[in-house]
Amino acid sequence: MAACWMAHCGVKTRIVDKRNAKIFCGQADGLQCRSLEIFDSLGFGDRAWKEANHMIEICMWNPGPDGVIRRSDRIPDTIVGLSRFQQIVIHQGRVERFFLDNIKKYSKDTIHVERGVLPESLEIDKFKVEDESAYPVTVKLRHLSEEEAAPEQQATGSKASDGLFRSNLVYEDDEDDLIQKSKSRAGTAEVVHAKYVIGCDGARSWTRRALGFELQGEASDFIWGVLDIIPITDFPDIRMRCAIHSAEHGSLMVIPRENKLVRLYIQLKEVTPDASGRADRSKITPEVIFSAAQKILSPYKLDYEYCDWWTAYQIGQRVGTSFDAHSRVFLAGDAVHTHSPKAGQGMNVSMQDTFNLGWKVALAAKGIAKRSILSTYQSERQSVAQDLIDFDHRFSRLFSGRPAKDVMDAEGVNMDEFKAAFLKGNLFASGLIVNYGPNSLVAKAGEDDGSNxxxxxxxxxxxxxxxxxxxxxxxxxxxxxxxxxxxxxxxxxxxxxxxxxxxxxxxxxxxxxxxxxxxxxxxxxxxxxxxxxxxxxxxxxxxxxxxxxxxxxxxxxxxxxxxxxxxxxxxxxxxxxxxxxxxxxxxxxxxxxxxxxxxxxxxxxxxxxxxxxxxxxxxxxxxxxxxxxxxxxxxxxxxxxxxxxxxxxxxxxx
Amino acid sequence: MAACWMAHCGVKTRIVDKRNAKIFCGQADGLQCRSLEIFDSLGFGDRAWKEANHMIEICMWNPGPDGVIRRSDRIPDTIVGLSRFQQIVIHQGRVERFFLDNIKKYSKDTIHVERGVLPESLEIDKFKVEDESAYPVTVKLRHLSEEEAAPEQQATGSKASDGLFRSNLVYEDDEDDLIQKSKSRAGTAEVVHAKYVIGCDGARSWTRRALGFELQGEASDFIWGVLDIIPITDFPDIRMRCAIHSAEHGSLMVIPRENKLVRLYIQLKEVTPDASGRADRSKITPEVIFSAAQKILSPYKLDYEYCDWWTAYQIGQRVGTSFDAHSRVFLAGDAVHTHSPKAGQGMNVSMQDTFNLGWKVALAAKGIAKRSILSTYQSERQSVAQDLIDFDHRFSRLFSGRPAKDVMDAEGVNMDEFKAAFLKGNLFASGLIVNYGPNSLVAKAGEDDGSNxxxxxxxxxxxxxxxxxxxxxxxxxxxxxxxxxxxxxxxxxxxxxxxxxxxxxxxxxxxxxxxxxxxxxxxxxxxxxxxxxxxxxxxxxxxxxxxxxxxxxxxxxxxxxxxxxxxxxxxxxxxxxxxxxxxxxxxxxxxxxxxxxxxxxxxxxxxxxxxxxxxxxxxxxxxxxxxxxxxxxxxxxxxxxxxxxxxxxxxxxx
Missing domain, CATH: 3.40.30.20 (Phenol hydroxylase, C-terminal dimerisation domain)
Structure with missing residues (x-):
């Protein structure tokens, strides 16, 4: 997204990615209304709209008096009248493809993703950060060999052993591993002098660590699995988005996808963190996840032959302490906020971070806008991130809780409360109620952020x-x-x-x-x-x-x-x-x-x-x-x- | 269009074109509702819809009592509620691009346009035409050198001398010329045995002549010029479709186009046919056409710097005597109907010919449908062609006539009558009132066509x-x-x-x-x-x-x-x-x-x-x-x- 802005604004840009391939399946999949409005403004909203599955209705399933799940409610997935678009679902690989094509077109083929390139050091010359003509950021890059950069990506359809790739349950630092490898080999290095650097490098952001910033927050005990399968089932709402609370076996969310796929988010009640707060990764397999799904959906039958992707994650909410250094190096996306994926917010809020930032950097770099507008990035997006984390905290606890048996069951989750939270969450999740506070770009009353x-x-x-x-x-x-x-x-x-x-x-x-x-x-x-x-x-x-x-x-x-x-x-x-x-x-x-x-x-x-x-x-x-x-x-x-x-x-x- | 069906149905197909390049500018430009429905069914309706200019309103301009043109009426360009699409305008080169991309995709890159290939002979083995496994058509092809096949296409923006390329005012048979050239050079030849051949080779169709069929009809005295320009004007409705009758200087139609272009159809009252019924081609230049436009539009000013394309044509209506030979060789498009281009029917009706024919040939070739359905092509499309020719005959005479000064002016065209014809013509032109008669594919009452x-x-x-x-x-x-x-x-x-x-x-x-x-x-x-x-x-x-x-x-x-x-x-x-x-x-x-x-x-x-x-x-x-x-x-x-x-x-x- 950041590079897309640079392409549209004609700013000289390089994108480096340590991986040697883009995403082909799995990962994020939901596109909210605001993201579609943004895609449309960039010129590819129609591609997403045409290819994606459109999610229209949410069905809520809860235990009836007999303890058997039954549909208790239907609500529209996107609040009616909110936007000219509605929420759709398409896998992240296609979204990356739309961006790559758009960047290629608008940059006249001058901006490419340089893959297999690893940053080794980042330095900011503090004395030059306010000098408009300076290039105060120095980044050292190392070019990896093809093997070094190969991602451990799960091949489509196969039952690969590492479905946990890029999951927050993977504790091994594969990045450190990559650095280790690159040092042991004859990779070429180069030094880049940049006006601005944007680190969109995920929850374990190298850029964030290079700046010495942190994510603050905590993990919960809730562990969820994810399966992208073509389901064979008699569950009647398998093509609807469903929020299912079973009486005893945990909760499940159904996200119907493109090409007959369905994504299932499945609570893994039988996998719990150890004393250190971390789950035993070896216990999580597609079979464990699938078996949990079958129990939750019972008495309906669930089976599959084709699995496109799977993963698991431990719910936690963390937000970055700082979003930029000297208005020269910025962090965006998972590098400054992590949370559970069920509300489909990760990819959306992250793209919206750099949609907020990109034009500011581009116009400042071109000398059209004042550098002072750059501080509005943190003031505008940090509060969005905090709202997201708060929302996710409340929502995921309601979703992972056992449904209350009756009004006297204080430990259980009241299903009316869950529905109310869901409706409110839906409005939040649309991305359309973001309301930036007063600053040099927002002329309104209130306490300003100091930018102007x-x-x-x-x-x-x-x-x-x-x-x-x-x-x-x-x-x-x-x-x-x-x-x-x-x-x-x-x-x-x-x-x-x-x-x-x-x-x-x-x-x-x-x-x-x-x-x-x-x-x-x-x-x-x-x-x-x-x-x-x-x-x-x-x-x-x-x-x-x-x-x-x-x-x-x-x-x-x-x-x-x-x-x-x-x-x-x-x-x-x-x-x-x-x-x-x-x-x-x-x-x-x-x-x-x-x-x-x-x-x-x-x-x-x-x-x-x-x-x-x-x-x-x-x-x-x-x-x-x-x-x-x-x-x-x-x-x-x-x-x-x-x-x-x-x-x-x-x-x-x- | 015919090849597109073969790609979608998986039928082995070759396309040969004597020209070595596709169209890049000019030519046909209007896409009617039915054509857009068809494009959508093939998978590229959205591309046309997104890129094209949308024509929304028709403004009628006639002389007022003082003889000065003024707007007399506004009507919607597409009748409201007729289709989910409305009429749009985009140049033929883009339409060809959509087809080429679609054929490539659906044929898995096996069907290409082979350019610079000229047919030399076509023979049908009459004894085998009803044999379902036979290849009764033999075609001899000659591959031209690049120079031989170069079309005399006008370069964009230049004031090339031959804007009349592919106009019906070009009498020189450039095809015979190509054959002559190809004989004099060492081109390679090949013999193709085909189950079916479709000749979509234009008004001077080689296939039609090889079959010995004719176009019947006549030319009128009306000569019109066409300019694709970016107009510089104070005429208020230049971005509307306009039908303009001036008091003395002839008529003009405005077709607003994509990329700021406007197409003007301009009656050339000062160019008249000679005794043989043919206009003197040497008298027709962009300057002559533009000067006629300026007179018609007066007192509004008209100028331009950029001209994309120009041509001229003599209005005439002709329809083919026969559309197929033995249900093995078929003719479509301009090869069986020619008329004036102003109603935007040429490309549309021609595409609809092969949209009618393609699946019939494909299913017969695959042994899924009976060969007897192939005779419905002529019975269904010849009557559409006749309707088109009749419509164009009436319409172009009303358009080319001088507006009546008052009710006593019997020689002039009554503007109310013109408006009524225009409204009726618009319905016809949408392509949506086509109603095929009873036959083996249309189970209804009436006189059948003999197919079943x-x-x-x-x-x-x-x-x-x-x-x-x-x-x-x-x-x-x-x-x-x-x-x-x-x-x-x-x-x-x-x-x-x-x-x-x-x-x-x-x-x-x-x-x-x-x-x-x-x-x-x-x-x-x-x-x-x-x-x-x-x-x-x-x-x-x-x-x-x-x-x-x-x-x-x-x-x-x-x-x-x-x-x-x-x-x-x-x-x-x-x-x-x-x-x-x-x-x-x-x-x-x-x-x-x-x-x-x-x-x-x-x-x-x-x-x-x-x-x-x-x-x-x-x-x-x-x-x-x-x-x-x-x-x-x-x-x-x-x-x-x-x-x-x-x-x-x-x-x-x-």
Whole structure:
């Protein structure tokens, strides 16, 4: 994900991976709504959507009065109306493939994953970290031979002995082993001088250890196994996502997958940690896991011929003490948060870490954004990680507990409480309720993170401006509704126009452009926007097109057929190019479509249809600022807080 | 398209093309709803949908009382509710790319376009044409050198001299020229013995001439030019599809395209045919065409810097006298129908020709279908071609005529009449009103085409059975509504389950499966279906899976959550496989979805929710037969009429 941003933003990048192959099966598999919105903004949401299994319904199974499991509830897997996407499931190997193809396309084949490359040392020159032109990070890399880098990956379908590869039950440090090997052989070494380094190297992160940072938290006694199989069963809900609590044998989660596969998360009640808190790894085999599943599912029969992958893990929750060093070296994903995999959060939250970080590093590296925005990575993502860990802590204990026999059974888990936690968890798991606090990129009231107190506003003022767009809370992602292109009447989900290319956006809700009063307000705003001294020109590097840093998009609320792009809208909203004519792809209207209904965008965004408002959107689709059409100064101040501005005296050609 | 069917059906195939490169720009560009449904059934509808420009609205422009053009009407480009797709525009080169990729994938890289290969002779051994094991067609091929095969294709953006390449204004026979060249050089020759040959070789078809067949029809005096440009203009509807009649300077059609391109079809009033009926080609240049466009669009300004492609054509309508020889050699596309390109029908109807033909040839070649079905190609497609030619004749005269000044102006074209013709034409152009007559594949009343009178039923009987599914007219394509998978609650457009893989389908509308009476009816039907002597087993080659020729799909109308796949439906509707368990992808329910609304399929298909019915669907998604759940004999008779049946005495393993 981080490299993907660099490819889209044109930043020189290297990716090194000690393994010599990508993932082919197993590992993470769930893609949440927000991840799909992100994939779509990068250009490959459709590939995931087409190939994946779509999870639609969750069925809850609990013991009835007779102690036999029965379906107690059905709920939609994705909360209705939350996003234009729903949760889907596809194995991590395909997700890696989508990224690799996308990086190749956008980097014009210049960024590749260099496999079999191991970092040996990392040093930061503390005296140069604030020097914008410096390369203060030095990394020594060693290139491994093919054999050295071979991962112990389980071959598809085989009953390989090491299904525990990459499980947190594997205590042997295979990385140290790799280093040992590489030292004993004639690998070539090289020294890389970098502006920035991002360590996305997993729960046992080499980068984290090199920085001297730690994961804090604890393991539980709960041990779970995972099987990816094609099930042969009479269990009626095997193609639904199921949460099953058996009376005595533990719990099980069913995740229906692509290609007839089903993933089973199975509580292993008969495997318990020893005095040191660690489970005896030798006792965990696919047979043990499968036998536990059969007991939980009884009286339904379960069998399989084909197993794609298996593993086991001990539930634990840990979060990193620090996410970056000097805003030059960053940690992301499992390197700063580990937890149980059942809620499908590991891959999603990890990708969202670097989706938050990537554009910040890219724009800082290019000199477009101030370096001070880099500190918002830790302030924004550490609280997400903490929320995740807290959620997982509560949820996994409810899931691993024995169901209560009756209201007097205080030790058991109350199934109503479990359902309530599940519903709440589902909302959390969608990734859509993330709400970043005030900082240099999020202009709202509250305690700022120190990155730039200038953009933090008083609670009174903020309440007033936020009221201009109640459906676009500052700090949350820009929700999507359908709007119509003014020039060609084509409906678009507005989010489709917020591609991940590094651009900030100013979204002008122009209101009723046919009213003379409103038109004057809009014209005045556009006049300010066009002034060479203001942020739009000042943020644009000399000689670059005016939309290279900030893109201006308009949504108006008059009738489409009564409005004319060329007559009714100031030129800066649909700029003229002497080579290709007017720009027909920037002005949209909140009106009904012929074939795809009416998005009712103004109502859904909570914006007044007559007077509109202005919204600043970050490159990662998060709302950064909301203000009135007259509040150009507020908008100017927002961009002054995060971008490097050099006012121009002349209007650049487009 | 023909080769695509062979790839999907696993038939050994060669494609030869005298040109040494595919199309890169220009040529056909419109994709109609039916073509998109077909693309989707082949697996690449999404690629076209994503890349293309979507045409949403048609604006009509005519002279006002002052003689100046003004917008008189807006209508949706695609009739609302007709299909799940709408008309889109993308250049022919991309469409060819989608096909090439799809053929490569499905043929496992065994079918390629062999370019620079010219046919020299074609002979049919008349005594062997009915011999199923024979290869009665002999074709001699010559391999050209690279220079010989180079097409005179206009390079993108350049102002090449020969924009008229492949235009019907090019009278020089460049093919004869190629043959001449190939004779003078040492090209290698080979002789191919084929079961079937399909000539998709254009308006000047070598195959057609080799068979001695002709195109009949006539040319008009109307000459039109075509420009693919990035327009620089103040014309407000340049991103809409527009039909523009100027008072004195002729007519123009605007087709907004992908990548900022716009295609203009421009009437050339100042270029007229000579006494022989042919236009003077030397007078037609991009400048002449562009100048005509400027006059028509006046007082709006039009300019361009970039031209992607240009051509000109003389409107004429011709249709082939015969579409096949001995059901062994077939002609398709421009080889049997030519007309004006403005309605975007050429590429669409041509692809639909071979979409009709391909599976018939494939199944006959594999011995699955009777050879007698091959005669339905001509009977089905010749009438479509005739309808197209008639439509184009009327439409192009209305479009090329001068608009009437007032009601007394009898020579002018009445603009209300034009609009009515346009609306009707739009319905025709969608490709969705094609209704094949009775024959061995279409069991309905009427005069049969001689291929198999056994399947033709009396008008009385037919009216009764058709009434069982009023929304699924026999002879028309199976319309698509959303249904829900019983096992996993996922919504699907039902057409997504009718993939183009050569399978016939039996769609069982099982009705209210929770009613005991109805369940008995369904069980009786399934019992008959399971009998080894009946069509399902008899059509399946020994040792093949039971769904290899005919796929059985179910849509029931009870509540999803009250129904259970394993308990409520006979096994044959969701067959058990000892290796992979039950089949979860064949039983669907007409119920509401969480996220994608309610398809209301029974109502839309006009099927009784209680009692249901049975529908046989051809491999090309056309409805072949409709009958009651009790009418197993009628269904049996339908398949006896078109498939090679060899009753089995034993049930084959799945």
């Amino acid at each position: 107190s200038a953009t933090v506003v008083s609670a009174d003022v903020f309440a007033k401006t936020q009221a201009l767009a109640t459906g676009l809370p500052v700090g949350m992602r820009f929700n999507s509704f359908k709007v119509i292109n003014q020039a060609d009447a084509r409906p678009w989900h507005f989010q489709e126009k917020l591609k991940s290319n590094g651009q900030f956006r100013v979204v002008l809700f122009a209101g009723n452009i046919l009213s003379a009063t409103q038109k004057k307000r809009v014209e005045k705003f556009c006049e300010a926007l066009g002034a060479p001294a203001n942020f739009l020109h000042a943020a644009t590097p000399a000689g670059s097109p005016l939309d290279s840093v900030i893109d201006v998009l308009t949504i108006h609320s008059a009738k489409r057929t009564e409005t004319d792009l060329l007559k009714d809208f100031p030129e800066i909203l649909h700029p003229f190019d002497p080579h290709t004519g007017w720009d027909y792809d920037r002005v949209f209207v909140d009106d009904a479509s012929y074939h795809e209904g009416f998005g009712d965008a103004y109502k859904n965004y909570g914006v007044d249809k007559e007077r509109g408002c202005v919204v600043a959107v970050r490159p990662d689709q998060y709302v950064g600022w909301v203000g009135d059409v007259e509040d150009f100064d507020g908008l100017q101040k927002y961009f002054e807080g995060c971008l490097v501005l050099s006012p121009k005296t002349e209007l650049p050609l487009r | 009178s056994a399947t033709v039923v009396s008008a009385d009987v037919f009216a009764k059975t058709q009434a069982l599914a009023t929304g699924l007219p026999v002879g028309m394509r199976f319309n698509s509504f959303k249904v829900i998978n019983q096992a996993d609650a996922r919504p699907w457009h039902f057409q997504e389950k009718l993939k183009s893989n050569g399978q016939f389908r039996v769609v069982l509308f099982a009705g209210n499966i929770l009613s005991a009476t109805q369940k008995k009816r369904v069980e009786k039907f399934c019992e008959a279906l399971g009998a080894p002597a009946n069509f399902l087993h008899a059509a399946t080659p020994a040792g093949s899976p039971l769904d290899s020729v005919i796929d059985v799909l179910t849509i029931h109308s009870a509540k999803r959550t009250e129904t259970d796949l394993l308990k409520d439906f006979p096994e044959i509707l969701h067959p058990f496989d000892p290796h992979t368990g039950w089949d979860y992808d064949r039983v669907f329910v007409d119920d509401a979805s969480y996220h994608e609304g309610f398809g209301d399929a029974y109502k839309n298909y006009g099927v009784d929710k209680e009692r249901g019915c049975v529908v046989a669907v051809r491999p090309d998604q056309y409805v072949g037969w409709v009958g009651d759940v009790e009418d197993f004999d009628g269904l049996q008779k339908y398949f006896e009429g078109c498939l090679v049946l060899s009753p089995k005495t034993e049930l084959p393993l799945r």
